[in-house]
Amino acid sequence: MNDNSKVLVGLLVGLAAGAALGLLFAPEKGSETRDRLSQSLKDLGDSIKDKAADEINNLSNLKDKVVSSVKNKLRQSENEFVDDDLEHA
Numbered sequence: 001m002n003d004n005s006k007v008l009v010g011l012l013v014g015l016a017a018g019a020a021l022g023l024l025f026a027p028e029k030g031s032e033t034r035d036r037l038s039q040s041l042k043d044l045g046d047s048i049k050d051k052a053a054d055e056i057n058n059l060s061n062l063k064d065k066v067v068s069s070v071k072n073k074l075r076q077s078e079n080e081f082v083d084d085d086l087e088h089a
Contacts, residue, residue: 008051016044 019040026033 012044012048016041019044 020037
């Protein structure tokens with residue numbers, strides 16, 4: 001896990017903890033507080049899922065670029081090898 005990911009996770013955990021504490025100490029009925037807390041946690045979960053999906057998509061794109069680059073390098077090497085063999089034949 002890189003430093004940016006750690007910071008993001010820490011920020012999200014802190015945000016969730018702050019929201020939970022704020023709701024627990026708010027002057028509302030317990031049922032209303034639990035409902036708000038539940039909704040906040042659901043929203044946080046959705047946000048984390050969205051970020052994870054974005055990162056998975058980014059990694060997939062990076063993998064495709066790396067595979068394409070490696071294939072191109074292999075083709076170039078193969079062509080150079082064939083051309084070199086033809087020159088020496």
